[in-house]
Amino acid sequence: MGPFSNTIAGRICDGDAHGAVISRRGDLKIVLGGLKTAAPCRKLVKILLLQLKRIGDLILTTPAVAALRESFPGAQLTIVVSSECANLLPAVPNVDRTLMARRNPRDLALFFSVAASRFDCCIDFTRNDRSAFLALLSGARERVVSYRVHQQAKMRARAYTDFVPIRMRDVHTIDYNLALLEPLGIQTVASRAPCLHLPQMAHERADALRRDSKITRPYVILHPGSSRREKLWEPERWAEVIDHFGRNNDIDLVLTSGPSPNEQAHIAAIKNKVQQQIVDLSGKTNLLTLAALITQSQLLVTVDSAPMHLAAATRTPQVVLFGPTNPFHWRPRESPALILQGESAAPVTAFVPAQPRFAMSQISTGTVINAMDSLLSHRAAAQSS
Incomplete structure (x- = not known):
């Protein structure tokens, strides 16, 4: 951790009643000593949240948004997100207003x-030049960010008033996001689970897509794609897994992916090696429809990508293949996941x-098949009981 790793950072309120001492280091304000309460000490009317990263980052911010709503029920919560997250916004709860970057x-x-x-408070989950x-x-009186900004970009740090001594590499991403709420007096939260509330429209579109694709049995979704090539598992291994389960007459296998050329090329390479029947929905779903399809599935098998977070937020069992990225920071913690x-x-x-x-090639097909069998058996037992 950083030089203040054992402290609680931020300007909670002047003259804290629980013995917190304001320590000044240059232009920083850091609260030392322990607060005994999670109750916010003042009223905030307008809170701005900056999450300009990718889909998974937005989903992993939802526990922090929920905690803000619980602590400040009357506040107006505005979130700024990247344009690639636009389709998911109807499913993000507890937000009053969204702005598109x-x-x-x-x-x-x-x-x-x-x-x-004219915001009262701004919390920056992004930490780049644009969010600064x-x-x-x-114009918010309080502008909160990780202390790392002050260490890494002195000029950018001048955009903020409160610095939380936490590094993303030391904690799970959800815990990092929640830590940024500490300057507002939020020390404990009801839940650290990501959450999405899918609109009925998403379920209706998923149902229509299933009917049109003749998916009539319980189904498993396989989502092999990623925007990063180093996260891709070899096409022949995906094909082996598909062919193994394709011989099972009790389930349908559904292939999904994003619309990018790289993902579509990866899907084409997999399909060229598959011998069993599979339903190809790659590039045919938006985020909400994909989330609804995942929710209705028996199991998701994917790499470290946005669908992993969609499954986690909808409590769908999943098998996740990690390679160069560290599951310590990104893994699903609440949903049934292997x-x-x-x-x-x-x-x-x-x-x-x-x-x-780790290289993705180190994961064997047998390991994936065994993990899928385990979760499918557990799901079948739960549904029959």
Whole structure:
């Protein structure tokens, strides 16, 4: 951890009644000593949340949003997200207003909306130049970010008033996001589980897609794709898994992916090697429809990608293949999930912040098949009881 790893950071309130002492280091304000309560000490009317990263990052921010809603039930929560997350926004609960950060760095409409809203508080989950500019533009009296900004980018740090001594590499991403709420007096939360509330429209579209695709039996979704090539498992291994379960007449196998050319090429390579029947829905779903399909499935098999987080937020059993990324930071913690990584024949159960980079090729087809059998058997037993 950083130099203040055993402290609670942030400006909770002046003259804290529980013995917290304000320590000044340069232009930083850091609260030392323990607060005895999770109750916020003041009223906040407008809170701005900056989450400009990817789909999974947005989903892993939902526990922090829920904690803010619980602590400040009357506040207006506004979240700024990247344009790639737009389709998922109807499923994100506890948010009153959403703003879109488009790819154009000179997004005048966004800048005007943020500047005109007169926020009381801003929490930056993103920590880059664009989010720092938006934080400064918000005019909020309190602008919260990780202490790492002050260590890594002195000029950018001037956009903030409160710095939380936590590093993303030391904790799970959900815990990192929740730690940024500490300057607001939020020390304990009801749940650390990600959450999505899918609209009925998403389920209706998923049902229609299943009918049109003639998916009539319980089904398993396989989502092999990722935007990062190093996360891809070999096509022939996916084909072996598909052919193994394709001989089972009790389930349908459904292939999904994003629309990008790289993902579509990976899917095409898998299909060229598959001998059993499979339903190909790759590139045919948006995020909400995919989430609804995952919710209705028996099991998801995927790599470290957005569908993993969709399954976690909807409590869907899943087998996740990790390679170069560390499951310590990103793994599903609440949903029934088996994490596979490296040459281990058994799912990973011990997670550490620092680990070597594993190749996806180290995961065997037998390990994946066994993990799928385990979760499918458990699901069947639960449904029959």
